[in-house]
Amino acid sequence: EPEVTQTPSHQVTQMGQEVILRCVPISNHLYFYWYRQILGQKVEFLVSFYNNEISEKSEIFDDQFSVERPDGSNFTLKIRSTKLEDSAMYFCASRAGGGATDTQYFGPGTRLTVL
């Protein structure tokens, strides 16, 4: 069964450093998302991406964040200058179609630890 994959599974970085989290969505999916989950808290939406552009972003997704689909398979989240409060589990998700009935499939997540 096709699945969303994410690398690395765990990333440790120093405050102020740039990190890139990578995701490979399911191959025929067209809509891509990033969410994050701070330890013990709810899953929060960051950004959605369709047709090579951001379709929606939350207030969390400020100028320090960016997303890119550099080729036909990868979908990346970059944090330019990490802060302590960026420590969280980051989930990538993808969806095949454009309707509310379509399911988002999640990757296993990348745990980001900012020291």
Next chain:
Amino acid sequence: GNSVTQMEGPVTLSEEAFLTINCTYTATGYPSLFWYVQYPGEGLQLLLKATKADDKGSNKGFEATYRKETTSFHLEKGSVQVSDSAVYFCALSDAPGYKLSFGAGTTVTVRA
């Protein structure tokens, strides 16, 4: 805006007990409703979904019915197992972007 309110727990049960987790929502349109499950150390997996009023989603013995009149989507299982120990998230998806809005999650622990 859209929001999901979920019974927070934690919930501790004995094996074969009945489980119910309450979920209510607020949405401006006609959302689809989901239950996701997160097993220890793992990511989010879709458990079940319902896309319109009165639909019942079911999977692995779990059920939830989309109730528009009470804006609810309560999760139930008649006889839980130790392997059902996990965090359960209620979520909704609505136009225009169909992003998921999650509840706070309910930690369920089933004891043998």
